[in-house]
Amino acid sequence: MQNVLEISNLSIGYSGRNGGDTVIARDLNFTLAQGEFVSIVGANGIGKSTLLRTLAGVQRQLSGQVLINGKSIYSLTPQKLASSLSIVLTEPLPTRNLTVRELISLGRQPYTNWLGTLTENDKEAVESSIRNTGLEALEHRKCYELSDGQLQKVLIARALAQDTPIMMLDEPTTHLDLYHKVQVLKTMKGIAREFGKTVIYTTHEIDLAIQLCDQMLILERSGHHFGPPCSHIENQSFQNLFPSDLIDFDSGTGTFKIKN
């Protein structure tokens, strides 16, 4: 499989007003191949969203490299970047006054003319992302009429309509019930498989990620681990993810258990 995203010696964080940097994670090294379904996991505040935003070029890295197909992400024009990767963030929408279909159609912006006219190809991409996310019944509803979970699906559909080789999603299943979490994750994995897209998302649902992902990036204060879920289980990498006073990772079932 061809490597699409190469991260080398990456340090992420925030530049202070007086010039000092706050480093959130350093020396990150991993590579994502075409068609892989990948999650980023770790405790609250460890840097999952910061990393995702850095990988997407939404915020600058402190040092190191993020390469998409061998080219630095920061050298790409906004147009090229928008046709290379889509990102679903947790920030609220600027407007919820659009219908579901209109919002999903915005995903086609990198390809439309300045009037935003949709071609047959654009319309087909919108149709198929509505179908793939099961939003047919909601397509004419206004976004302000949706529940948080329904809106989350619409944002995923917009990213799907963008039809980029790389998709990045920040906690895409937070507001969904268990059934719909699995439905959305399986849809995303299916898209990775069927269309050879690389999908990377942050999550707190480690059990589901273990069952579904090809690769997992585990962020910890002491460093990071990257590899397939089974190698993390073998290497006991989940054991140190959280303080051990309340929960333990059970390698046999691949789940966290509450301590008695």
Ligand SMILES: Nc1ncnc2c1ncn2[C@@H]1O[C@H](COP(=O)(O)OP(=O)(O)OP(=O)(O)O)[C@@H](O)[C@H]1O
């Ligand atoms: N704009 C910012 N400026 C400075 N520090 C920030 C900024 N945004 C986040 N941080 C800090 O960076 C660290 C990592 O935050 P981040 O949101 O990436 O973590 P996370 O792993 O996604 O957390 P969670 O699981 O709670 O969503 C936190 O300590 C946070 O306070």
